Amino acid sequence: MSLPDGPAGLRDALPAAIDPLALSLNENPFPPLPSVRAALVDCLGAANRYPEFLPERMRALIAARIGVRDDQVVIGTGATGVILQVLHALTAPGDTMVMTAPTFDGYPIFAQMARLRSVTVPLDVHGRHDLDAMAAAAATARVVVLCRPHNPTGTIESAQDIERFLGRVGPDTAVLLDEAYEEFLSPSERIDTRELVLRFPNVVVIRTFSKAYGLAGLRIGYGFCAPDLARRLWTMQLPFGIGLTGLVAAAACYRAEDELRQRIRTISVERRRLRTRLSAMGVYSTDARANFVYLPGGANGRRxxxxxxxxTGVRVRAYADGGVRITVGTEQSTRAVLSAVAAAMV
Known part of the structure; x- marks a missing residue:
């Protein structure tokens, strides 16, 4: 797509920071936190300079924040960048990658890019992983993907169930524990992944600044795992691959943790309100714990x-079975969704 000439034309071509109808990509509905935006503006004066050859400072910043060693962390252009680093480092064409159906749209694409064979395992009727079936499929796989919360259903499995699953997966099978929405979980729902990756050295935890932190446009992702595996993945780091803005934004986000928690609370409250209103209309949604709700295609006989x-103008993510994933937005977004559903039920 060509962009209009001139600064004003370029601004008009950018997506709106606040768009109550943009509910298909699980973006944060709010612009970056004011302190983060100010830090980004300040760093633009150094845009004529290259970033670090390898993102050592970003690595150290994140490692200190999550409480792991520097050499356990890898950095990517979004979570997708980390996932591709894992596949490039650990797989060969023709290997098998196990994932759920449905799943995050990127995984089938990444498997194709790495020339892997995709094996899909259906979710159960409540939108949860069938961990027994996934463990069986993983017996001959090189990589298996576990999303917590799951995308697109938002469901979670207990820490005990996750550990039992990991105990059944062979040490030569890499497990991608995708925690893109981890910040939306309550403390009691979170897993001690720092300890988990040391007990299971084939696990790579994947996280991102795109969702709760609201920096999807900056493409900042990271993973962490046992040191031996991380050293192997670090060989896949693209030189000069992480821009100056990434380091500045990540540091600013960590300094603004109180403001971030308030935004997460706002989104979580809106998610509960949307689910409650849908339920009152007779519409079933899965027990989502992230920044979206999921309406299964077969729920209540509706497809x-x-x-x-x-x-309606409301943009949602549609799935082959007739289900949809709806990003939680503002109160205006919720009204638009409920209005569309109510109109269809007349």
């Missing part, structure tokens, strides 16, 4: 949720 939102 074809995508058609409900056609022509």
């Amino acid at each position: 074809g949720w995508p058609a409900v939102f056609e022509g």
Whole structure:
């Protein structure tokens, strides 16, 4: 797509920071926190200089924050960048990668890019992993993907169930524990992943600044794992691959933790309100713990949720079974979703 000439034209071509109808990509509905935005503006004066050859400072910053050693952390251009580093480092064409159906849209694409064979395991009727079936499929796989909270259903498995699953996966099978939405979980729902990666050295925990932190446009992701595996993944780091803005933004986000928690509370409250209102209308949604809700295609005998939102302007993510994933936005976004659903039920 060509962009209009001139600064004003370029601004007009950018996506709106606040768009109550943009509910398909699980973006944070709010612009970056004011202190983060100010830090980004301040760093633009150094844009004529290259960033670090390898992102050592970013690595140290994140490691200190999450409480692991520097040499346990890898950095990527978003979570997707880390996932591709894992696949490039650990797989060969023709290897098998196990994932759920449905799953995060990127995983089938990444498998194709790495020339892997995809094996999909259906979710159960409540939108949860079938961990027994996944463990069986992983017996002959090089990589298996576990999302917690799951994308697109938002469900979580208990720490005990996750550990039992990991105990059944062979040490030569890499497990991608995708925690892109981890910040939306309550403390009691979180797993001690620092200890987990030391007990299971084939696990790579994947996280991102795109969701709760609201920096999807800056593409900042990271992973952490046991030191031996991390050293192998670090060989896949792209030189000069992480821009100056990434380091500045990550540091500013960590300094603004109180403001971040308030935003997460705001989104979580809106998610509960949306689910409650949908339930009152007789609409089932999975027990989502992230910044979205999921309406299964077969729920309440309804199939074809995508058609409900056609022509309304509300943009949701549609799935082949007729289900939809709806990002939690502002109160205006919730009203638009409920209005579309109510109109379809008349």
